[in-house]
Amino acid sequence: MGVVDDRLAELGLSLPEVVPPLASYVPAVRSDDWVWTSGQLPMVDGQLPTTGVVGGGVSAETAGELARICALNALAAIKAEVGDLDLIERVVKVVGFVASAPEFTGQPSVVNGASNLLGEVFGDAGRHARSAVGVAALPLGAPVEVELLVKLRAR
Amino acid sequence: MGVVDDRLAELGLSLPEVVPPLASYVPAVRSDDWVWTSGQLPMVDGQLPTTGVVGGGVSAETAGELARICALNALAAIKAEVGDLDLIERVVKVVGFVASAPEFTGQPSVVNGASNLLGEVFGDAGRHARSAVGVAALPLGAPVEVELLVKLRAR
Protein backbone atom coordinates (compact mmCIF):
# COMPACT_ATOMS: atom_id res chain seq x y z
CA MET A 1 0.00 0.00 0.00
CA GLY A 2 1.37 3.40 -0.99
CA VAL A 3 0.89 6.73 0.75
CA VAL A 4 -1.95 7.73 -1.56
CA ASP A 5 -3.60 4.33 -1.15
CA ASP A 6 -3.42 4.81 2.62
CA ARG A 7 -4.93 8.26 2.32
CA LEU A 8 -7.78 6.91 0.19
CA ALA A 9 -8.44 4.25 2.82
CA GLU A 10 -8.44 6.89 5.58
CA LEU A 11 -11.07 8.76 3.59
CA GLY A 12 -13.10 5.56 3.39
CA LEU A 13 -12.56 5.35 -0.35
CA SER A 14 -11.50 2.46 -2.52
CA LEU A 15 -10.64 2.52 -6.18
CA PRO A 16 -13.06 0.74 -8.49
CA GLU A 17 -12.12 -1.80 -11.13
CA VAL A 18 -11.25 -0.25 -14.48
CA VAL A 19 -13.22 -1.64 -17.37
CA PRO A 20 -11.20 -1.14 -20.54
CA PRO A 21 -13.24 0.43 -23.34
CA LEU A 22 -13.84 -1.79 -26.35
CA ALA A 23 -12.92 0.80 -28.97
CA SER A 24 -9.56 2.18 -30.02
CA TYR A 25 -9.29 4.31 -26.94
CA VAL A 26 -8.05 3.49 -23.46
CA PRO A 27 -8.78 4.77 -19.94
CA ALA A 28 -5.45 6.57 -19.63
CA VAL A 29 -2.29 7.22 -21.63
CA ARG A 30 1.17 7.90 -20.23
CA SER A 31 3.54 9.91 -22.37
CA ASP A 32 6.85 10.94 -20.86
CA ASP A 33 5.98 11.96 -17.32
CA TRP A 34 2.40 12.94 -17.92
CA VAL A 35 -0.78 10.89 -17.81
CA TRP A 36 -3.95 11.94 -19.58
CA THR A 37 -7.17 10.18 -18.62
CA SER A 38 -10.18 9.66 -20.78
CA GLY A 39 -13.28 11.54 -19.73
CA GLN A 40 -14.61 9.56 -16.79
CA LEU A 41 -18.30 8.98 -16.21
CA PRO A 42 -19.59 8.45 -12.65
CA MET A 43 -19.90 4.70 -13.10
CA VAL A 44 -20.46 2.58 -9.98
CA ASP A 45 -20.13 -1.16 -10.59
CA GLY A 46 -20.54 -0.56 -14.30
CA GLN A 47 -23.75 1.44 -13.95
CA LEU A 48 -24.65 5.12 -13.81
CA PRO A 49 -26.40 5.70 -10.46
CA THR A 50 -28.23 8.74 -11.89
CA THR A 51 -28.88 10.10 -15.36
CA GLY A 52 -30.18 13.45 -16.57
CA VAL A 53 -29.17 17.08 -16.68
CA VAL A 54 -28.39 19.33 -13.75
CA GLY A 55 -31.06 21.96 -13.28
CA GLY A 56 -33.58 19.60 -14.85
CA GLY A 57 -34.06 16.51 -12.71
CA VAL A 58 -30.61 16.21 -11.17
CA SER A 59 -29.66 18.52 -8.30
CA ALA A 60 -26.31 20.28 -8.10
CA GLU A 61 -25.64 18.43 -4.85
CA THR A 62 -26.19 15.02 -6.41
CA ALA A 63 -24.09 15.99 -9.40
CA GLY A 64 -21.27 17.07 -7.09
CA GLU A 65 -21.28 13.61 -5.52
CA LEU A 66 -21.14 12.12 -9.00
CA ALA A 67 -18.20 14.37 -9.90
CA ARG A 68 -16.38 12.94 -6.88
CA ILE A 69 -16.99 9.44 -8.27
CA CYS A 70 -15.66 10.55 -11.67
CA ALA A 71 -12.44 11.73 -10.02
CA LEU A 72 -12.09 8.43 -8.17
CA ASN A 73 -12.59 6.55 -11.44
CA ALA A 74 -9.92 8.72 -13.03
CA LEU A 75 -7.48 7.83 -10.25
CA ALA A 76 -8.28 4.16 -10.83
CA ALA A 77 -7.51 4.63 -14.54
CA ILE A 78 -4.18 6.28 -13.71
CA LYS A 79 -3.24 3.56 -11.21
CA ALA A 80 -4.03 0.88 -13.78
CA GLU A 81 -1.70 2.65 -16.23
CA VAL A 82 1.25 3.51 -13.98
CA GLY A 83 0.91 1.05 -11.13
CA ASP A 84 1.35 3.37 -8.18
CA LEU A 85 -0.47 6.62 -7.35
CA ASP A 86 2.54 7.73 -5.28
CA LEU A 87 4.23 8.45 -8.61
CA ILE A 88 1.94 11.47 -9.04
CA GLU A 89 3.88 14.68 -8.50
CA ARG A 90 1.02 17.04 -9.31
CA VAL A 91 -2.54 17.03 -10.51
CA VAL A 92 -2.12 19.53 -13.33
CA LYS A 93 -5.49 20.00 -14.97
CA VAL A 94 -9.11 19.00 -14.51
CA VAL A 95 -11.87 19.54 -17.02
CA GLY A 96 -15.39 19.00 -15.74
CA PHE A 97 -18.26 18.77 -18.19
CA VAL A 98 -21.68 19.16 -16.55
CA ALA A 99 -24.80 18.21 -18.51
CA SER A 100 -26.80 21.37 -17.85
CA ALA A 101 -30.23 22.79 -18.39
CA PRO A 102 -29.75 26.13 -20.17
CA GLU A 103 -30.53 28.14 -17.05
CA PHE A 104 -28.17 26.20 -14.75
CA THR A 105 -24.97 28.15 -14.11
CA GLY A 106 -23.61 26.45 -10.99
CA GLN A 107 -21.09 24.23 -12.78
CA PRO A 108 -18.25 25.22 -10.39
CA SER A 109 -20.09 23.84 -7.36
CA VAL A 110 -20.65 20.56 -9.20
CA VAL A 111 -17.05 20.15 -10.30
CA ASN A 112 -15.90 20.99 -6.76
CA GLY A 113 -16.91 17.41 -6.02
CA ALA A 114 -13.93 16.30 -8.09
CA SER A 115 -11.60 19.14 -7.07
CA ASN A 116 -12.20 18.68 -3.38
CA LEU A 117 -11.56 14.94 -3.58
CA LEU A 118 -8.22 15.60 -5.26
CA GLY A 119 -7.35 18.12 -2.57
CA GLU A 120 -8.27 15.66 0.19
CA VAL A 121 -6.21 12.89 -1.36
CA PHE A 122 -3.13 14.77 -2.57
CA GLY A 123 -3.00 17.95 -0.48
CA ASP A 124 -1.02 20.72 -2.18
CA ALA A 125 -0.07 18.34 -5.02
CA GLY A 126 -3.79 18.05 -5.77
CA ARG A 127 -4.27 21.76 -6.48
CA HIS A 128 -4.97 21.96 -10.21
CA ALA A 129 -5.98 24.27 -13.00
CA ARG A 130 -9.60 23.63 -13.93
CA SER A 131 -12.28 24.36 -16.45
CA ALA A 132 -15.95 23.74 -15.66
CA VAL A 133 -18.45 23.99 -18.48
CA GLY A 134 -22.12 23.19 -18.99
CA VAL A 135 -22.82 20.94 -21.96
CA ALA A 136 -25.98 19.80 -23.73
CA ALA A 137 -25.65 16.07 -23.11
CA LEU A 138 -23.12 13.46 -22.05
CA PRO A 139 -22.58 9.77 -22.90
CA LEU A 140 -25.31 7.43 -21.63
CA GLY A 141 -27.08 10.39 -20.05
CA ALA A 142 -24.41 10.93 -17.41
CA PRO A 143 -24.82 14.23 -15.54
CA VAL A 144 -21.05 14.76 -15.24
CA GLU A 145 -17.83 13.78 -17.00
CA VAL A 146 -14.36 14.59 -15.64
CA GLU A 147 -10.92 14.23 -17.24
CA LEU A 148 -7.54 14.62 -15.53
CA LEU A 149 -4.01 15.43 -16.53
CA VAL A 150 -1.36 14.53 -13.97
CA LYS A 151 2.41 14.91 -13.88
CA LEU A 152 4.50 12.03 -12.57
CA ARG A 153 7.79 12.37 -10.72
CA ALA A 154 10.63 12.33 -13.24
CA ARG A 155 12.07 8.85 -13.65
CA MET B 1 6.03 7.84 -48.82
CA GLY B 2 6.30 6.90 -45.17
CA VAL B 3 4.83 3.92 -43.36
CA VAL B 4 1.78 5.85 -42.19
CA ASP B 5 1.27 7.32 -45.66
CA ASP B 6 1.35 3.76 -47.05
CA ARG B 7 -1.15 2.62 -44.44
CA LEU B 8 -3.48 5.51 -45.30
CA ALA B 9 -3.25 4.54 -48.98
CA GLU B 10 -4.02 0.89 -48.12
CA LEU B 11 -7.13 2.13 -46.32
CA GLY B 12 -8.09 4.05 -49.43
CA LEU B 13 -7.56 7.35 -47.65
CA SER B 14 -5.72 10.45 -48.72
CA LEU B 15 -4.98 13.51 -46.65
CA PRO B 16 -6.78 16.68 -47.65
CA GLU B 17 -5.16 20.04 -48.23
CA VAL B 18 -4.84 22.14 -45.10
CA VAL B 19 -6.32 25.58 -45.41
CA PRO B 20 -4.59 27.84 -42.89
CA PRO B 21 -7.05 29.84 -40.78
CA LEU B 22 -6.97 33.58 -41.34
CA ALA B 23 -6.95 34.56 -37.68
CA SER B 24 -4.19 34.36 -35.07
CA TYR B 25 -4.55 30.64 -34.73
CA VAL B 26 -3.07 27.82 -36.76
CA PRO B 27 -4.10 24.24 -37.60
CA ALA B 28 -1.46 22.69 -35.35
CA VAL B 29 1.33 23.71 -32.98
CA ARG B 30 4.43 21.70 -32.16
CA SER B 31 6.04 22.31 -28.79
CA ASP B 32 8.91 20.06 -27.77
CA ASP B 33 7.83 16.61 -28.89
CA TRP B 34 4.11 17.17 -28.76
CA VAL B 35 1.71 18.45 -31.37
CA TRP B 36 -1.66 19.93 -30.51
CA THR B 37 -4.18 20.36 -33.31
CA SER B 38 -6.93 22.89 -33.50
CA GLY B 39 -10.44 21.50 -33.30
CA GLN B 40 -11.06 20.05 -36.74
CA LEU B 41 -14.38 20.32 -38.51
CA PRO B 42 -15.41 17.62 -41.03
CA MET B 43 -14.57 19.79 -44.01
CA VAL B 44 -14.41 18.14 -47.43
CA ASP B 45 -12.97 20.37 -50.16
CA GLY B 46 -13.62 23.40 -47.96
CA GLN B 47 -17.26 22.58 -47.34
CA LEU B 48 -19.23 20.86 -44.59
CA PRO B 49 -21.03 17.90 -46.23
CA THR B 50 -23.71 17.97 -43.50
CA THR B 51 -24.80 20.46 -40.86
CA GLY B 52 -27.07 20.13 -37.86
CA VAL B 53 -27.20 18.40 -34.51
CA VAL B 54 -27.11 14.70 -33.84
CA GLY B 55 -30.43 13.41 -32.61
CA GLY B 56 -32.16 16.21 -34.50
CA GLY B 57 -31.64 15.85 -38.23
CA VAL B 58 -28.23 14.19 -38.30
CA SER B 59 -27.98 10.48 -37.52
CA ALA B 60 -25.32 9.03 -35.24
CA GLU B 61 -24.06 6.95 -38.17
CA THR B 62 -23.60 10.00 -40.40
CA ALA B 63 -21.94 11.87 -37.56
CA GLY B 64 -19.54 8.97 -37.03
CA GLU B 65 -18.48 9.20 -40.66
CA LEU B 66 -17.94 12.93 -40.16
CA ALA B 67 -15.84 12.27 -37.06
CA ARG B 68 -13.63 10.05 -39.23
CA ILE B 69 -13.16 12.97 -41.61
CA CYS B 70 -12.29 15.25 -38.68
CA ALA B 71 -9.55 12.82 -37.63
CA LEU B 72 -8.19 12.70 -41.16
CA ASN B 73 -8.14 16.49 -41.28
CA ALA B 74 -6.28 16.51 -37.97
CA LEU B 75 -3.65 14.18 -39.39
CA ALA B 76 -3.30 16.49 -42.38
CA ALA B 77 -2.76 19.41 -39.99
CA ILE B 78 -0.08 17.46 -38.12
CA LYS B 79 1.66 16.42 -41.32
CA ALA B 80 1.70 20.03 -42.52
CA GLU B 81 3.34 21.03 -39.23
CA VAL B 82 5.94 18.27 -38.81
CA GLY B 83 6.40 16.96 -42.35
CA ASP B 84 6.14 13.23 -41.72
CA LEU B 85 3.45 11.24 -39.92
CA ASP B 86 6.01 8.51 -39.17
CA LEU B 87 7.34 10.86 -36.51
CA ILE B 88 4.25 10.14 -34.41
CA GLU B 89 5.12 7.91 -31.48
CA ARG B 90 1.68 7.90 -29.90
CA VAL B 91 -1.72 9.44 -30.29
CA VAL B 92 -2.11 10.69 -26.74
CA LYS B 93 -5.50 12.37 -26.48
CA VAL B 94 -8.64 12.91 -28.51
CA VAL B 95 -11.47 15.23 -27.59
CA GLY B 96 -14.64 14.84 -29.63
CA PHE B 97 -17.35 17.47 -29.41
CA VAL B 98 -20.70 16.32 -30.81
CA ALA B 99 -23.43 18.90 -31.49
CA SER B 100 -26.27 17.12 -29.73
CA ALA B 101 -30.00 17.39 -29.22
CA PRO B 102 -30.57 17.31 -25.45
CA GLU B 103 -31.87 13.73 -25.52
CA PHE B 104 -29.01 12.33 -27.60
CA THR B 105 -26.54 10.43 -25.42
CA GLY B 106 -24.67 8.31 -27.97
CA GLN B 107 -21.61 10.58 -28.27
CA PRO B 108 -19.19 7.63 -27.84
CA SER B 109 -20.46 5.88 -30.95
CA VAL B 110 -20.04 9.10 -32.93
CA VAL B 111 -16.50 9.77 -31.75
CA ASN B 112 -15.60 6.13 -32.46
CA GLY B 113 -15.47 7.27 -36.08
CA ALA B 114 -12.33 9.21 -35.17
CA SER B 115 -10.95 6.68 -32.67
CA ASN B 116 -11.32 3.74 -35.02
CA LEU B 117 -9.60 5.57 -37.85
CA LEU B 118 -6.64 6.29 -35.58
CA GLY B 119 -6.54 2.63 -34.56
CA GLU B 120 -6.63 1.50 -38.19
CA VAL B 121 -3.83 3.86 -39.18
CA PHE B 122 -1.50 3.64 -36.18
CA GLY B 123 -2.30 0.29 -34.52
CA ASP B 124 -1.29 0.23 -30.85
CA ALA B 125 0.29 3.68 -31.21
CA GLY B 126 -3.17 4.97 -32.08
CA ARG B 127 -4.76 3.94 -28.78
CA HIS B 128 -5.53 7.19 -27.01
CA ALA B 129 -7.24 8.71 -24.01
CA ARG B 130 -10.50 10.30 -25.08
CA SER B 131 -13.31 12.55 -23.98
CA ALA B 132 -16.60 12.63 -25.86
CA VAL B 133 -19.11 15.33 -24.98
CA GLY B 134 -22.37 16.64 -26.39
CA VAL B 135 -22.41 20.37 -27.01
CA ALA B 136 -25.09 22.86 -27.94
CA ALA B 137 -23.66 24.02 -31.26
CA LEU B 138 -20.43 23.96 -33.28
CA PRO B 139 -18.81 26.35 -35.76
CA LEU B 140 -20.68 26.70 -39.06
CA GLY B 141 -23.25 24.17 -37.86
CA ALA B 142 -20.82 21.25 -37.96
CA PRO B 143 -22.19 18.14 -36.25
CA VAL B 144 -18.74 17.13 -34.93
CA GLU B 145 -15.40 18.69 -34.00
CA VAL B 146 -12.33 16.67 -33.04
CA GLU B 147 -8.96 17.76 -31.63
CA LEU B 148 -5.84 15.64 -31.21
CA LEU B 149 -2.73 15.65 -29.10
CA VAL B 150 0.11 13.47 -30.38
CA LYS B 151 3.58 12.72 -29.09
CA LEU B 152 6.46 12.63 -31.54
CA ARG B 153 9.51 10.41 -31.25
CA ALA B 154 12.20 12.24 -29.31
CA ARG B 155 14.62 13.97 -31.60
Added chain:
Amino acid sequence: MGVVDDRLAELGLSLPEVVPPLASYVPAVRSDDWVWTSGQLPMVDGQLPTTGVVGGGVSAETAGELARICALNALAAIKAEVGDLDLIERVVKVVGFVASAPEFTGQPSVVNGASNLLGEVFGDAGRHARSAVGVAALPLGAPVEVELLVKLRAR
Protein backbone atom coordinates in the same frame (compact mmCIF):
# COMPACT_ATOMS: atom_id res chain seq x y z
CA MET C 1 8.64 46.06 -17.02
CA GLY C 2 9.23 43.27 -19.47
CA VAL C 3 8.77 43.28 -23.24
CA VAL C 4 5.31 41.77 -23.02
CA ASP C 5 4.31 44.19 -20.28
CA ASP C 6 5.45 47.06 -22.52
CA ARG C 7 3.44 45.63 -25.42
CA LEU C 8 0.34 45.36 -23.23
CA ALA C 9 0.80 49.00 -22.20
CA GLU C 10 1.18 50.05 -25.86
CA LEU C 11 -2.13 48.32 -26.54
CA GLY C 12 -3.67 50.28 -23.69
CA LEU C 13 -4.14 47.11 -21.66
CA SER C 14 -3.34 46.35 -18.07
CA LEU C 15 -3.53 43.01 -16.33
CA PRO C 16 -6.22 42.66 -13.69
CA GLU C 17 -5.72 41.36 -10.18
CA VAL C 18 -5.98 37.59 -9.89
CA VAL C 19 -8.47 36.45 -7.30
CA PRO C 20 -7.48 32.95 -6.17
CA PRO C 21 -10.39 30.50 -6.24
CA LEU C 22 -11.51 29.24 -2.84
CA ALA C 23 -11.69 25.54 -3.77
CA SER C 24 -8.93 23.03 -4.42
CA TYR C 25 -8.13 24.52 -7.77
CA VAL C 26 -5.90 27.41 -8.72
CA PRO C 27 -5.80 29.96 -11.55
CA ALA C 28 -2.78 28.36 -13.24
CA VAL C 29 -0.39 25.45 -12.78
CA ARG C 30 3.17 25.24 -14.02
CA SER C 31 4.57 21.78 -14.70
CA ASP C 32 8.02 21.55 -16.28
CA ASP C 33 7.99 24.30 -18.90
CA TRP C 34 4.28 24.42 -19.53
CA VAL C 35 1.57 26.45 -17.82
CA TRP C 36 -2.08 25.44 -17.94
CA THR C 37 -4.63 28.04 -16.89
CA SER C 38 -8.03 27.40 -15.45
CA GLY C 39 -10.94 28.34 -17.65
CA GLN C 40 -11.14 32.11 -17.37
CA LEU C 41 -14.42 33.99 -17.19
CA PRO C 42 -14.62 37.58 -18.48
CA MET C 43 -14.52 39.07 -15.00
CA VAL C 44 -13.92 42.81 -14.67
CA ASP C 45 -13.28 43.94 -11.11
CA GLY C 46 -14.77 40.71 -9.83
CA GLN C 47 -17.99 41.04 -11.81
CA LEU C 48 -19.30 39.71 -15.10
CA PRO C 49 -20.14 42.76 -17.26
CA THR C 50 -22.68 40.69 -19.24
CA THR C 51 -24.43 37.38 -18.76
CA GLY C 52 -26.45 35.20 -21.10
CA VAL C 53 -26.02 33.10 -24.22
CA VAL C 54 -24.77 34.26 -27.58
CA GLY C 55 -27.54 34.22 -30.15
CA GLY C 56 -30.04 34.78 -27.38
CA GLY C 57 -29.51 38.15 -25.72
CA VAL C 58 -25.76 38.53 -26.15
CA SER C 59 -24.38 39.54 -29.53
CA ALA C 60 -21.38 37.87 -31.14
CA GLU C 61 -19.59 41.22 -31.09
CA THR C 62 -20.10 41.69 -27.35
CA ALA C 63 -19.05 38.11 -26.72
CA GLY C 64 -15.88 38.67 -28.73
CA GLU C 65 -14.99 41.59 -26.48
CA LEU C 66 -15.60 39.36 -23.48
CA ALA C 67 -13.34 36.66 -24.97
CA ARG C 68 -10.60 39.29 -25.15
CA ILE C 69 -11.08 39.96 -21.44
CA CYS C 70 -10.89 36.21 -20.74
CA ALA C 71 -7.53 36.06 -22.52
CA LEU C 72 -6.26 39.03 -20.54
CA ASN C 73 -7.36 37.35 -17.31
CA ALA C 74 -5.54 34.19 -18.40
CA LEU C 75 -2.34 36.18 -18.93
CA ALA C 76 -2.77 37.65 -15.46
CA ALA C 77 -3.08 34.13 -14.05
CA ILE C 78 0.08 33.04 -15.85
CA LYS C 79 2.01 36.10 -14.69
CA ALA C 80 0.92 35.45 -11.10
CA GLU C 81 2.24 31.89 -11.42
CA VAL C 82 5.55 32.46 -13.22
CA GLY C 83 6.33 36.09 -12.46
CA ASP C 84 7.24 37.32 -15.93
CA LEU C 85 5.30 37.04 -19.19
CA ASP C 86 8.57 37.32 -21.12
CA LEU C 87 9.18 33.71 -20.10
CA ILE C 88 6.47 32.64 -22.57
CA GLU C 89 8.02 30.99 -25.61
CA ARG C 90 4.78 30.07 -27.32
CA VAL C 91 1.05 30.18 -26.76
CA VAL C 92 0.35 26.53 -27.57
CA LYS C 93 -3.37 25.98 -27.24
CA VAL C 94 -6.56 27.93 -26.64
CA VAL C 95 -9.95 26.42 -25.93
CA GLY C 96 -12.88 28.82 -26.13
CA PHE C 97 -16.25 27.77 -24.79
CA VAL C 98 -19.12 29.97 -25.97
CA ALA C 99 -22.51 29.74 -24.24
CA SER C 100 -24.64 29.41 -27.34
CA ALA C 101 -28.26 29.34 -28.38
CA PRO C 102 -28.73 26.15 -30.44
CA GLU C 103 -28.89 28.05 -33.73
CA PHE C 104 -25.75 30.15 -33.09
CA THR C 105 -22.80 28.77 -35.06
CA GLY C 106 -20.42 31.77 -35.07
CA GLN C 107 -18.20 30.54 -32.22
CA PRO C 108 -14.99 31.21 -34.21
CA SER C 109 -15.72 34.92 -34.50
CA VAL C 110 -16.32 35.11 -30.76
CA VAL C 111 -13.14 33.28 -29.81
CA ASN C 112 -11.19 35.48 -32.24
CA GLY C 113 -11.47 38.08 -29.49
CA ALA C 114 -9.04 35.97 -27.48
CA SER C 115 -6.92 34.78 -30.41
CA ASN C 116 -6.42 38.25 -31.81
CA LEU C 117 -5.37 39.64 -28.44
CA LEU C 118 -2.73 36.92 -28.15
CA GLY C 119 -1.51 37.72 -31.65
CA GLU C 120 -1.32 41.43 -30.86
CA VAL C 121 0.61 40.82 -27.66
CA PHE C 122 2.96 37.99 -28.67
CA GLY C 123 3.22 38.20 -32.46
CA ASP C 124 4.26 34.88 -34.03
CA ALA C 125 4.71 33.37 -30.57
CA GLY C 126 1.01 34.01 -30.01
CA ARG C 127 -0.13 31.83 -32.90
CA HIS C 128 -1.83 28.86 -31.27
CA ALA C 129 -3.89 25.76 -31.93
CA ARG C 130 -7.49 26.39 -30.98
CA SER C 131 -10.84 24.77 -30.41
CA ALA C 132 -14.03 26.82 -30.32
CA VAL C 133 -17.23 25.13 -29.20
CA GLY C 134 -20.74 26.19 -28.31
CA VAL C 135 -21.92 25.00 -24.92
CA ALA C 136 -25.24 25.01 -23.12
CA ALA C 137 -24.26 27.16 -20.15
CA LEU C 138 -21.21 28.52 -18.36
CA PRO C 139 -20.43 29.35 -14.72
CA LEU C 140 -22.36 32.33 -13.33
CA GLY C 141 -24.03 32.80 -16.70
CA ALA C 142 -20.84 33.94 -18.42
CA PRO C 143 -21.17 34.08 -22.21
CA VAL C 144 -17.56 32.93 -22.75
CA GLU C 145 -14.85 30.95 -21.00
CA VAL C 146 -11.28 30.64 -22.30
CA GLU C 147 -8.38 28.44 -21.17
CA LEU C 148 -4.75 28.65 -22.28
CA LEU C 149 -1.77 26.36 -22.47
CA VAL C 150 1.57 28.12 -22.89
CA LYS C 151 5.13 26.85 -23.20
CA LEU C 152 7.88 28.66 -21.30
CA ARG C 153 11.45 29.04 -22.46
CA ALA C 154 13.48 26.10 -21.15
CA ARG C 155 15.24 26.96 -17.94
